[in-house]
Amino acid sequence: MNNPSTSSGHRTWIPRIVVFQCQYSLYCEADQRWMDIQLPQHIKLIKAPCTGRIGPLFVLNAVQGGADGILISGCLPEQCHFKEGNLGARRQLDEFRRFLTYLGMEEERVRFVWIDLSERGRIQQELADLEETIGAIGPARRLATRAIPAGENL
Amino acid sequence: MYKVLSKADLPRLIERWMEQATVYAPVRQGDFTKFEPLSDPAQADLHYAANTRYPPKSLFLPQSEVMFRVKGGEFESTEDEVSSRVILGIHACDTRALQLLDGVFLAEDYQDPYWAKKREQTTLVVLGCADPCETCFCTSVGSGPFDKRDADVMLIDVGDEYVADVRNEKGQALFDHLPDASQEQIDKSRQVQAAAAAKMRKKPFEGEGIKDKLYGLFDSDFWPRIQQSCLGCGVCTFLCPTCHCFDIVDEAQRNERVRNWDTCMFRSYSLEASGHNPRPTNMERTRQRIMHKYAYFVELYDEIGCTGCGRCVRYCPVDLDIRQIIRSVQSWEEE
């Protein structure tokens, strides 16, 4: 397994994460501000009006572009600003992850997070957790056919 | 000049060529062959009688060709990324097609540098068809299984050997050191050619007068009828050795300007930025396809733009047959 790391367990490579975020899913202002301003360099944020807008094409584009991990953050079913947007997304994105896994991608690379309005700090937790998981499975190997070499912009 | 090459010696000859050039030959891939650069002479498959599915025009007009790159803000040309090449085992129909395409790409007023350099650097060692297929109709469009007009060398299979008809200096450079063919071998090669001509299926149509008949039929009911089963895919155009339409795209993500094959059978081909489409339905597009090959090309270059290779006949998903269409054109009477 291609997983460069020192013997102490620290990674020597930085996973590239792409976050697709529904613009309403981070109700807590502090969380949203963190995402807008304090997001680390290796995490790229793309906001959409609703997860319903985030189709498989977005995910595939990120996968092919070389994203090591993808996080999709949306609202809980009853809390969608557009009523049903996130419901449509869930079935499609769930199946799309299953499909990419069928083609050899590691299932852990794509993660969905449905955040309750009242939750705080969840997104940072999830990102940290995702990074650790990705760190363990290594950089994206398959399907990353348009990957730009490390160091350049995603 | 006629030389002789024993089949047993072919791998060694290929190896010799490989010292100076990249050698392409049909290589077996699943159920069919495709022209690939050889890393080992044993890869060449010259026994498979049928043609490659994917046309060798791709070696001169690649399906995706990078025209230039931009690296660190600097323009980087790709014109000179061509090396010396030998194409072994190309059929007469495909060779003829390259000659027809020269009319397009090496015109008086403009020479396409990408095409020109490749043509210059390539020697064509044509393998004549001793066993023409059922779908071949090269004789109807002014060519034939052993049409050697455009070959640098024409190989005729006479059993354990090939008789090589060396046509010019390019060919000589590859075959000069081989022994001359005996009169007996030359006679045998002529017999093979005559036999092949006899094996060719009876001509499905006569090439004479098609252009005028087609022009006369432009507004006819003929076209709405025959286009009904056409799906508007790109199989016929992409497999066709004379089709040459392309689309130029700036791929920003790759910092490259690329030329890709395009097909007149797609709606988007003639779709203009305003939204207007001069060929709005499949009817106009199907009509255009036939007329480009058998009328417009004749108008421009005085040659039929089809070499009768039969790929479109064989691989059309709905069994449309251009031979049948041309026959119908010729016998069509307006009501």
Added chain:
Amino acid sequence: MNQLTFAIRQEAARILEENIVDVVIGFKAGILPLKAQPAFITRQEEAEKLMHNGFCQNNLASYLTRRPKGERVGIICRGCESRAVRALVLEHQHDRDKLYLIGVPCTGIIDWRKIEREVGENTLQAVEEGDEVIVTTRDGEHRFQRADVLHDSCQRCLHPNPVGADIVLGDPLPEGDPERAWAPVLEFEALLPEERYACFVQEAERCIRCYACREACPMCYCAECFVDYTTPRWAESMITPSGTQAWHIIRAFHQTGRCVSCGACERACPMDIKMTYLTDKLNYDMGQQYGFEVGASEEEQPPFAAFTLDDKNRFVR
């Protein structure tokens, strides 16, 4: 002429004569021995051109979205074609009232590739005789067991009988075996991830982006396909792993809950690329996850259109 052809001609002539439809879509004898040509007849006298046999390669439902709007269409439908018609009606691509389905229980399509693999490219004649297919080439006669040379999708077919037809010509056939139908998907899944990816790459790299698969598919009817989008550029038109893999992945995915497993895509492909292992997986998942099968019902929406609040506990992490 076989019984089925006779019955088709009669019925086609009748519905034209009685002005029930404006056109009948079926098949007529092809040029190449192992194929047939789609036929479009508008007059009763033309009905004698029609025929039907195992060499009829295409899914005729793909013509429904190509016909002029408002036209009343009679269409010869086998199992998969009739389910595609149902799916198209569900997606409002046609009015059921303007369709007349002449149903034909299907014994499968003969795969010309399997025959040519054995006897070479120059068949002169091909006929079906009972359980056999007799092919004549320049070297003489060759006999095949029909069951051996059916197209892969037909060998795995679950529903050979037409659904929702206005008339059915012929006796019903037994349904297919689900285990056989899904075996290739399960076998593929059992491979290691790197093996699966390697298979996918190997199939996709032959692709020449001719889009014959898309055009042959009854469910691909978008006026503008995602491959033609330039902003964003989802799938570059270049022949590259990126563009081609995106094409295969997304085309299959756009068929989720819509694909009728007819295999027309594979039959149309000039480069012999396998694709049904992708769509079959998606169909399998729709069955497993949502109990859905395309064409089984006239009203049930495909899963991606039928999301509900009840889903909420399904995907909670």
